């Protein structure tokens with residue numbers, strides 16, 4: 535039996551860059567070191583759902599965290615995580631170890647150490663202050679909304695794991 539009994543949760547786009555907001559999108563090769571390490575260490579990879587593609591699709595604009603801080607976004611995030619959380623309980627009850635969660639630095643949804651904030655709202659082109667609104671974009675040291683929901687949900691099921699958005703730091707811990 536070659537079960538490593540070790541699992542990591544990764545943001546959806548670590549395995550599928552087709553989900554990221556346009557015009558971004560990295561090459562799959564950019565994730566090669568992390569993925570090769572996980573394979574070498576025989577670690578199971580659970581791909582988290584992408585909340586933004588589910589809620590806003592591929593034609594979405596780039597957002598800031600302020601726009602996702604709604605009861606609906608949090609509720610939908612929790613719903614998307616339901617099956618995964620059930621699986622984690624099952625793994626935990628059977629002696630498997632969750633090594634961590636890997637997110638995406640700066641994302642309003644999946645950021646861990648940083649996310650983006652800004653006074654973004656309203657109809658594009660109306661009011662003439664679009665430039666000012668765009669200028670309000672800033673990076674802050676907080677997690678994205680989806681990761682906040684995941685963290686809280688893991689605490690509720692008594693799974694204590696570290697969250698990473700620096701792949702190197704995660705790999706050093708293995």
Ligand code: SF4
Pocket residue numbers: 545546547548553554555583584585586587638641643644645
């Ligand atoms: S919401 Fe998360 S998973 Fe989806 S593209 Fe953004 S960072 Fe990746």
